[in-house]
Amino acid sequence: MITGPNGKAVTRKAAFSRETGVSVNIEADASIIWALLTNATDFPRWNSTVISISGRIQSGEIIELRSTLDEKRTFKLKIKEFVPNQRLVWSDPMGSRVYILEKAGKGTQFTMSEKIGGPLFPLFASMIPSFDESFEKFAADLKKEAETIQRSKN
């Protein structure tokens, strides 16, 4: 899985695929981050890259996601892996988005990557915008929201 320095996105291009990744240390429990990543209707409140997600983010479910990357399109995605507080994967025929949460000191290392590709990838590669900026915003928004919740008074 490809990742860059803390909070910076990195993209690796190949003839038939493209992979973008970002990783950031978040001073919050994995369960807070997990709650944010799996509450579909709450996404637009804290995540500036997501317009809407409908459906339930649970194993085997289908969700419909609208992103600022391409506001006109609705992505239909299947939840492929759902390991609470550790790993979430959703995908469509074009590729997969993987979220990984790992304990890191008192906080959590959050990693997100997406690989898109296939035999026809070279034909439409130029039409797909870069994910770098969106990934960095996603990670920064998640870090800000999770740390705010973590710091909230008991």
Next chain:
Amino acid sequence: MTIDDLTNQFTEFQAELKSYLLRLTASIQDAEDIIQETYLKSHEKIGSFRGESTLKTWVFSIASNLARDLLRAKKRWPENVTDICKDAALSDHDFFAEAMHIRKTSTQGNFEIKEHIALCFTCVSKSLPLEQQVALLLKEVYGFKVQEVAIIMGQSNAMVKYYLHISRGRMIEVFDHRCALINKQGICHQCTELNGIFNPKQKAQEELVKLEMVRDAEDKNKEELFNLRMKILQELDPFDSGAAELQLHHLEHNRKVMEKHLGEIG
């Protein structure tokens, strides 16, 4: 812990538990049924109480599980619940006739704006997902700590913090948009409208300035105003006040309207 200890302590927090269950279910009957069942279950399971939390936390946990089992299949109420219920009340002659009868004959038939504010919160908070509503009530109204709420709900502290963060945020937003008591642009004036109906000789403004939340609305931020709203709920027992019967009648009306609106009864 003996049965006598349980009974004595249960009696001490019974009113608080009943108030919590009413605000959670919006139903007098459900609150009364659950509190009885809670006592029976506590009695049956007292041998397994290890003192890892207070008895009150343990009992609230049993009650919350019973309430969640009951409410899980029910739909959330819409945020504009009070608009829908107002329309229904206006077209229901019996509602106002009954309310006026209570107003005139009952020792608990006063109309008080703060009581209506509490009733309004009970209704609007039912628009939250159930887990968020439970966490919010336990922490903000009944004064449990995050760790105690986590025990009651069987969740991690982190998840409770998440529930509290988003439920508070949502309620602050809804009341800021709707409540004319704290925002001049607010679209709901039901408190003052009802005060005009039930207390025609009283000047609503004189009553409103007695409430810190209203008096300080322009000086305080939304978070502080929400805390003051919660303070109103903390200080009121919905079953035991000079306005209780009138407000319970109103709550029962709203619940029935919502059940019909949501297709839960014919």
